[in-house]
Amino acid sequence: MKRRASSEVISAVILSGVVLAIGGFLWSYSLGATSVIASDYVNDTLTIVDEVTERFIIEKTFYDSTNSKLVVWVYNYGNQKTTLDIYIDIIDFTPDPSPKNIVIQAKEHGNVKFDANLVEGDQIIIRVFSRRQNVVQNIYTIP
């Protein structure tokens, strides 16, 4: 039986231990890093998908002269819920510059009402911004 020096065995054990320690750290770090990278990539991709496939239209606008309200109906014909900020800009007159926001589920419609004293012929620019940076715009003339 061949005998080995104890220092030789110890050095082999130490070297293997060092390799295992560094390798284990690298392995652990790689698992964490790739997991985070993959998760971020998937989340970013799904965010882009939601942004690109988001769809909505201004379905109907009308002025309720009895209550002095401009009513804007929006239809979400996309496949995901959307949060919208709706602005109106009345030419030469802006009674309510702050936007109204609304959350509309997929395939649903919703409305917002603006206080406005309008007369026949007034033109209103309606801009609907989604939180995903999509925009729809219409011009409505009071009949």
Place this chain on the structure above:
Amino acid sequence: MYKIFTRSHKKNRGMASILGTIIFIGILFSAIIPMTLVMKQADNVYTINIHEREAADEDRADEALLVYAWPNEPDNGLLNINLRNTGIIEVEVIRIWVKDKPYNMSRTVNPSKTDQFTLSDLPTTPGEYEVRVLTSRGNVFQQSDNSLYYTNGVWSTPDFGITVYITNNQGRYQIQVDCLEESCPYYQEWETGFTEHIDVIKTFYVDSYLHTYRVKVYKRFGSVWTNIIEGDGYIDVTFNWPIDPPLEYVYVNGGT
């Protein structure tokens, strides 16, 4: 002594290489490849969603609907709605607006088919009424041509007409409409000013719905106008008012 040292060093280095290789392969299979697969799967989801959306947008662009609205009776508070699908795909109507009032519904109209129904509980604000139809794909179609009025408790649609619809790729057309009866001195002629590359749609308003009108359509080949209506060379139009809409449609194939 020298030989022993060399052998021992090689043996240790070999073990480290084996461990390093195992760790590298472990990282590759447990981290890098799963990450790549997940990213690839995300790319697939992106591609599928984009393609589905593009297909839905194309379907939306293909929708075509003609909307008519006219009173069932002048004073019974009912409104007839006629929807004619002139497109190539089915249309699902989910809401109808009569002036500022929405009516939720779900009605599917197949291509080249007509759906007719009656709305009740109408708004009664005097004035002109607009009828708008919303489809599930996000298109809004407005009432075709004829106006709808409500005054003093009575509905009215003052315009009776014949709309000639020529499906066309390329051509110049002339349309003639005249009344067949002596008591009805009506004749109108209209022609496209130049070669059209889209479908030609022209509405002729008539004085009364009680008469029969004859429609002839000519297409210009070289310098010659040729009647393109098959058979007798004309189409006679009568109004079945108020059961049918105040607008009658005549469809003509303009050929290539």
